Amino acid sequence: MNIVSVLQHTSRWLNTVVEKLLLIMGSAICIILFAQVVSRYMGHSLGWSEEVSRHLLIAITFLGGSSAYKRSSFIGLQGIGQYLGKRAQRMIVLMLQGVTLGCFGILAWFGTGYTVRAWELSTASLQIPMSIPFAAIPISALVFMVHVLADIAETLGEAAP
Numbered sequence: 001m002n003i004v005s006v007l008q009h010t011s012r013w014l015n016t017v018v019e020k021l022l023l024i025m026g027s028a029i030c031i032i033l034f035a036q037v038v039s040r041y042m043g044h045s046l047g048w049s050e051e052v053s054r055h056l057l058i059a060i061t062f063l064g065g066s067s068a069y070k071r072s073s074f075i076g077l078q079g080i081g082q083y084l085g086k087r088a089q090r091m092i093v094l095m096l097q098g099v100t101l102g103c104f105g106i107l108a109w110f111g112t113g114y115t116v117r118a119w120e121l122s123t124a125s126l127q128i129p130m131s132i133p134f135a136a137i138p139i140s141a142l143v144f145m146v147h148v149l150a151d152i153a154e155t156l157g158e159a160a161p
Helices: 003-041 049-070 086-120 136-159
Strands: none
Touching: 003 049, 003 136, 049 136, 086 136
16 A cells, blocks of 8 residues: 555545544534433533533534545635646645645644643533543644645645656
8 A cells, every 4th residue: 555545544534433423422412402401491400511512512613624624625716726737736736735734733733732731620510621622622633634644645646647
């Protein structure tokens, strides 16, 4: 197996795992919030439900972004590159992919630092370290980076004769 196929396979596998996690987390939010409404109607309240739902929603946002990137579900822009020919267009795409990789690298770096520093803090109702919900930031940035690396490898593979 060459590096392009390994990256493509890893990217597809990670996206499959992420999409299954998104389904589980979305379902969990629905169930938790429904249980919260029912319990409040009965005169009790689940004090932890809003906190858990909020943390799951944040994780869904970051991980869902990686899945949207993989599926190419973001808005696409046709730029000047299409008028400059295939070679120029490929160079522009590679440059943009490099910038994207750099941005997610920075997000992974600072997200990891933030997650590590948050270990001392705990959540309000569950009393778990804040690093657990914050870990969604560097994890999703790393997933993004794998997807971008797979795209770069594919773009470079297209350039090979």
